[in-house]
Amino acid sequence: MQLTSLIGKLVLSPAGEKIGYVIAALPSRDLKKVSCLLCADNDEEEFYLPVKNILSYGDALIANRSRTSIPTGISCPIGNAVYSHTGGFLGTLGELLLGDGGAPLFIVHHEGSKLTFPYSRVSLGDALIIYPEGCKKPAPAKITPPKKTKPKSQPEKSAKSKTMPEAEPVQPVPDPQSSVRIAASPTDALNRVNLLGRKLKKSVYDENGCPIAVAGERITETIVSLARRSNRLLQLTVNTLTNVI
Numbered sequence: 001m002q003l004t005s006l007i008g009k010l011v012l013s014p015a016g017e018k019i020g021y022v023i024a025a026l027p028s029r030d031l032k033k034v035s036c037l038l039c040a041d042n043d044e045e046e047f048y049l050p051v052k053n054i055l056s057y058g059d060a061l062i063a064n065r066s067r068t069s070i071p072t073g074i075s076c077p078i079g080n081a082v083y084s085h086t087g088g089f090l091g092t093l094g095e096l097l098l099g100d101g102g103a104p105l106f107i108v109h110h111e112g113s114k115l116t117f118p119y120s121r122v123s124l125g126d127a128l129i130i131y132p133e134g135c136k137k138p139a140p141a142k143i144t145p146p147k148k149t150k151p152k153s154q155p156e157k158s159a160k161s162k163t164m165p166e167a168e169p170v171q172p173v174p175d176p177q178s179s180v181r182i183a184a185s186p187t188d189a190l191n192r193v194n195l196l197g198r199k200l201k202k203s204v205y206d207e208n209g210c211p212i213a214v215a216g217e218r219i220t221e222t223i224v225s226l227a228r229r230s231n232r233l234l235q236l237t238v239n240t241l242t243n244v245i
Contacts, residue, residue, distance in 0.1 A: 003027060003096040004078055004207055007231055010060040011039055011049065018042065019065060024076035024231055027096065031104040031119060035073025079234045082108045082128040090115065092235055093128055195219045195237060202239040206230040
């Protein structure tokens with residue numbers, strides 16, 4: 001199954017009432033199937049719809065009204081930036097073929113061309129990393145919980161220390177550069193950037209090739225809404241940066 005085949009579809013109740021539309025599809029951790037769908041209702045309020053609640057597929061999805069605020073699976077990687085293992089920009093992930101009948105395949109789009117990579121060469125994250133053929137990708141780091149330590153017993157204070165007032169702890173002086181260092185992180189800057197009014201360096205298109213916004217255009221609320229519905233909000237943000245390729 002193509003992961004993007006579900007994006008943009010209407011979600012209807014068995015009686016034909018509109019429940020919402022699909023914003024993104026979240027695959028299972030083994031990338032063999034879709035785990036749940038991120039949807040938005042008529043008031044643009046987001047919710048998650050477990051795939052098990054979908055009754056039928058077609059031009060629209062028929063589902064019961066069960067929804068949840070807790071997602072299952074992993075984040076939808078469509079639209080994420082893709083880099084080589086040496087840091088070279090390869091493009092953005094345009095499609096993910098789930099491995100329900102074989103190995104998952106990643107299709108990367110860049111300036112009109114498409115590159116296909118098997119899951120064995122792709123490392124998932126906020127950005128995707130492609131490793132050379134025959135080179136094993138690093139295993140995800142295991143998170144070990146911190147060891148519990150018993151609090152050290154405090155020694156009894158001497159009679160002399162009881163009579164002397166304790167010195168007040170010195171409050172650390174905040175580092176004025178700390179906020180600058182935090183804001184300098186690419187992920188934080190990407191999340192905090194104000195898109196409205198920014199000028200696009202490169203055009204952004206939806207999955208059908210229709211332009212959401214063209215290069216040189218100032219971003220408006222309408223453009224942000226269209227990019228969000230087409231799962232191109234990340235690409236819209238990246239294409240406002242001065243160093244976009």
